[in-house]
C-alpha cells in the first residue's frame with residue numbers, strides 16, 4: 001500500500017509543479033505580450049484623424065507668423081516635454097490661417113521665422129522659404145509641409161494625422177507628377 005501512495009503523491013506534486021510553472025510563465029508573459037501589441041492598441045486609442053488644439057485664435061495676430069506647440073495624443077505620462085511638437089502659425093486675415101510644419105522639407109531641420117525679412121530659414125543647409133511656405137532658395141525641392149487646420153469656437157486646431165515628409169508618395173507625386181515606381 002505504501003508504494004502506490006508515494007507514487008500518487010509524486011504524481012500529484014508533479015502536476016502541481018507544472019500548474020504553478022504555467023501560472024508563473026503566464027504572469028511573466030503579460031508585459032511581453034503587452035509590449036508587442038501596444039502599437040496596435042495605442043493607434044486605436046489615439047485615432048488617425050484627431051484634431052489637436054493650438055490655442056485661441058486671439059493669440060495669433062493678423063498679418064503675423066507665430067511659433068506654436070501642441071501636445072501629441074500618442075503620449076505616456078512620463079514623456080514630459082518630449083511629447084510636445086512645434087509648428088509655425090501664419091494668420092493671413094481674421095479667418096485665414098496657414099500652419100506649417102517646423103521641419104525643413106529638405107532633411108527635416110527646424111526652420112526659423114525671420115519677421116524682418118518675412119522668410120523662413122533653415123540653419124542646416126541654407127534652405128529658404130517665403131512667408132506662404134513656398135520654396136525660395138536652397139536645397140529643398142518644395143515648400144514647407146502644411147497641417148490641415150480648422151477654427152472652431154474661436155480656437156485653432158490642426159489634424160494629428162501623419163504629416164507628409166519628402167518621402168511620402170503624395171509629396172513625390174507633387175514633385176515629379178507621377179509615382180517613381182508607377
Ligand code: FES
Pocket residue numbers: 104105106107108109122123124125126127138139140
Ligand atoms: S535640412 Fe534644411 S536645407 Fe537641408
